[in-house]
Amino acid sequence: DVVMTQTPVSLPVSLGGQASISCRSSQSLVHSNGNTYLHWYLQKPGQSPQLLIYRVSNRFSGVPDRFSGSGSGTDFTLKISRVEPEDLGDYYCLQSTHFPLTFGSGTKLEIK
Amino acid sequence: QVQLQQSGTELVKPASSVKISCKASGYTFTSNYMHWIRQQPGNGLEWIGWIYPGNGNTKYNQKFDGKATLTADKSSSTAYMQLSSLTSEDSAVYFCARVSSGYYFDYWGQGVMVTVSS
Numbered sequence: 001d002v003v004m005t006q007t008p009v010s011l012p013v014s015l016g017g018q019a020s021i022s023c024r025s026s027q028s029l030v031h032s033n034g035n036t037y038l039h040w041y042l043q044k045p046g047q048s049p050q051l052l053i054y055r056v057s058n059r060f061s062g063v064p065d066r067f068s069g070s071g072s073g074t075d076f077t078l079k080i081s082r083v084e085p086e087d088l089g090d091y092y093c094l095q096s097t098h099f100p101l102t103f104g105s106g107t108k109l110e111i112k
Numbered sequence: 113q114v115q116l117q118q119s120g121t122e123l124v125k126p127a128s129s130v131k132i133s134c135k136a137s138g139y140t141f142t143s144n145y146m147h148w149i150r151q152q153p154g155n156g157l158e159w160i161g162w163i164y165p166g167n168g169n170t171k172y173n174q175k176f177d178g179k180a181t182l183t184a185d186k187s188s189s190t191a192y193m194q195l196s197s198l199t200s201e202d203s204a205v206y207f208c209a210r211v212s213s214g215y216y217f218d219y220w221g222q223g224v225m226v227t228v229s230s
Contacts, residue, residue, distance in 0.1 A: 039216040048207055048220040049157070055214060092157055096215045100173040101147075101159040 002026050002095055006104030012112040019080040021107045023093035028073050030097070037096040040069055040078045043106075044089040052091075053078065083109070114138040116208050116221035123227050124198055131194040132224045134208030141189035142166040145211040148182065148193050151223070152204040162211070163191060198228045 003026040013019045029036050038056050041049035051060040053069035056076060066081045080087055088111065093104040119133040134146065148160040161172035165184035172180065179202070181194045191208055206224050209217035 037215050041217075048209075048223050049217075050220070051216060051218055054212075054216040054218075060218070094157075094216070099171070100175070103157040103159070106156045 001100055002029075002098045002102050004093055004095055004102050004104040006091075006093055006107055008107060009105070010108045010110065012110055013080075013083050014112045015083055015085065017083050017112075019083055019087075019109055021078045021080075021091055021093075021109075023071075023076045023078070023104050025074045025076075025095055027098070029076075029095050030073065035097075036072065038069075038071070038076050039094045039096065040067075041092045041094060042087070042089050043092065044086075047089075049092060080109070085111075114210065114219045116210060116219055118206075118208060118221040118224045121225045121227075123229065125230055126199055126228055128198055129194055129196040130198065130226055131192055132206060132226070134191040134193075134221050136189045136191065136210070139210075141184075142186055146182075146184065146191045147209045147211055147217060148180065149207045149209060149217075150204045151207065152201075160193070160206075165189075165191065195226070198226075200228050202226065203228045 005024045007022045029038050036056050040053040043049040052063050052067050057069045068079045070077050091107045115137045117135045122130050124130045142165045145162045145164050147162045150158045160176045160180050163170045163182040170182045184191045208221040210219045212218040
């Protein structure tokens with residue numbers, strides 16, 4: 001199985017500040033069709049995960065441009081600028097290039 | 113709008129089975145894969161498998177082979193997951209999630225909490 005290593009585990013940030021979350025995969029996430037199926041989710045307390053970024057860098061409908069994704073191959077980053085209270089929760093990366101699909105272990109974004 | 117409405121909380125006994133549902137609306141049920149994901153208390157997310165309601169094809173994470181069985185009823189636009197031989201390890205929240213053409217989960221159900229206890 002592809003192991004998704006997400007860091008940090010916990011990320012204290014100040015409101016209005018910037019946050020950066022890393023996700024590294026144990027093998028390349030480039031599919032044989034040339035696409036890279038790496039996505040980012042936010043799970044707020046008591047809710048189901050919600051899609052933020054799909055295929056590395058594409059913001060899902062309604063997601064503010066404060067969220068951005070980048071990376072390639074095995075190394076990916078989610079950046080959140082001007083952090084707002086509604087951004088707090090657990091962030092997960094997901095790879096759907098290889099079976100079984102696997103998630104990162106999560107990063108808890110909390111107020112400093 | 114796309115909605116996935118899951119069934120309610122379950123409290124079940126060890127060694128028994130449980131069947132949870134996920135009713136889809138707002139799109140053509142038979143056109144998208146439906147996936148299931150587990151989240152154990154305080155833990156992250158694990159992919160269980162998918163079903164394609166158009167033809168009933170399924171694919172499972174090997175870890176859940178024999179534990180989970182996925183089915184779908186086209187007439188009611190409802191996907192089901194049956195979990196068998198339940199142990200305390202199966203206590204978790206189970207989500208259904210629709211997959212888009214870009215192979216990401218774009219819509220999720222609200223989750224079903226299953227508690228296995230005698």
